[in-house]
Amino acid sequence: MPSSVPLASTGWEEKVGEDEPGRFATYAKTFAEIQARKSQRWGAGRALHRKQVTAAQGTLEVLDSVPVFARHGLFALPHDYEVSVRLSNGGMDRAPDRAPDIRGFALRVFGVLGASALGTGVAKTQDFTLINQEAFAFPGSAEFVEVVVAASRGQGALLRHMFKRYGVLGAPVRIGRLLKAASRPFSGFATEPLFSAVPMANGPYAVRVRLVPSETNGKPVRGARNDWAADFSARLKNQPLHWDLQLQYFANEALTPIEDASVNWPTPYTTVARLMLPRQDTESAEGRALAAKLESGVIDPWQGLAEHRPLGEVQRARKVVYFESQKGRGAA
Helix, strand or coil, X not given: CCCCCCCCCCCCCCCCCCCHHHHHHHHHHHHHHHHHHHHHHHCCCCCCCCEEEEEEEEEEXXXXXXXXXXXXXXXXXXXXXXXXXXXXXXXXXCCCCCCCCCEEEEEEEEEEEEEECCCCCEEEEEEEEEECCCCCCCCCHHHHHHHHHHHCCCXXXXXXXXXXXXXXXXXXXXXXXXXXXXXXXXXXXXXXXXXXXXXXXXXXXXXXXXXXXXXXXXXXXXCHHXXXXXXXXXXXXXXXXEEEEEEEECCCCCCCCCCCCCCCXXXXXXXXXXXXXXXXXXXCHHHHHHHHHHHHCCCCCCCCEHHHCECCHHHHHHHXXXXXXHHHCCCC
16 A cells, blocks of 8 residues: 555544434434334344344453554553454344355443443443444445345345336346345354444544454364354353454545445554453353343444444434334333
C-alpha cells in the first residue's frame, strides 16, 4: 500500500439519510413478522442466526503492546475480561450444518464500564458480532432486507424477486454472488478467521474487527461441516483455543467507505487483544447452562461502549431491527 495513504485517519464521517427512521421501523416490523412465522415452526428464536451451534466461555486479554492510537475504550489499558461466545449458522431456519450458510461468531465481553453506545446510561458489556465474510454482501440495508424477505418465502420467491429487481441480465450475476458468499468454503469455527464486515468506532477512529485463529487450534478436519458443534467441542475438550483480535483502520472514503458496507477495506490490521478459551466440556451441565443462557439472551453490537459505537447505515438499521427481534423473543 502506498506510504502516502493514511493508515489511521480520523477523517471519517457518517451520512445519515432523512428517511432512515421510517425505513428502519418498517424493516423492524418486517423482520418481526418473519421471526414470528419461523418461530411457529422452530420454536422461539432469532430472526437470523437462529441455529446456535454451541457456546463457550473464556477471557479476552487486552495486550500491553497496543499502539497508542488504538488505546480507546475496551483497549485503553492491558486487562483480562471474562467473555462468552455464541457460535451460529446465519439462516432463518435450523438447517443442517452442511447446508450453505453464513457462519456467526458472537462475543460478549463482561466487566467494561463507560457511557453506553445506545445513550442509555452505563455500559457494562461490549458485544462483537462477526461472520466468515470480510465484507457485507450489499452496500446498504435495503437490498439485504428485500432478499431476506423473499428468501423467507422459499427459493422460488427468492428467484422471482431477483429477476424482478435486477432484470434478466442482472439477476444471474446477483444470484451468483449470493451463492458464492453462502457457499464460501468454511473449515470450522476454530480454524477460520471471522470478521465484523462493517465498521465501528474506536475512540476518534473508525475500524473493522477480525479474529484470527492460532495455529495451535489445529488444522481443519475433514467432515467437520457435518457437525460444527462436534468439531469445535472436541477441540475445546482436549485443548485451549486462542485467537488474535485485530482492528483494521479507516484510511479515506475512497478506500474504506463508512456507508458502503460491500467494500472490503484493504488497510492492514493491528492486533490489540487475544481471545482465550480454556479447556471445557460444552456438553457438561455447566456448558449446557451457558448455551441456554446465551440462546435466550442478547448479543448486539449496540450493547457496548460509546467509544465503540457501531458506524454506517447497516449498523444503524441493526440498532432498530435487533431491538425489535429481542422483544419478539422476550430477550429485551
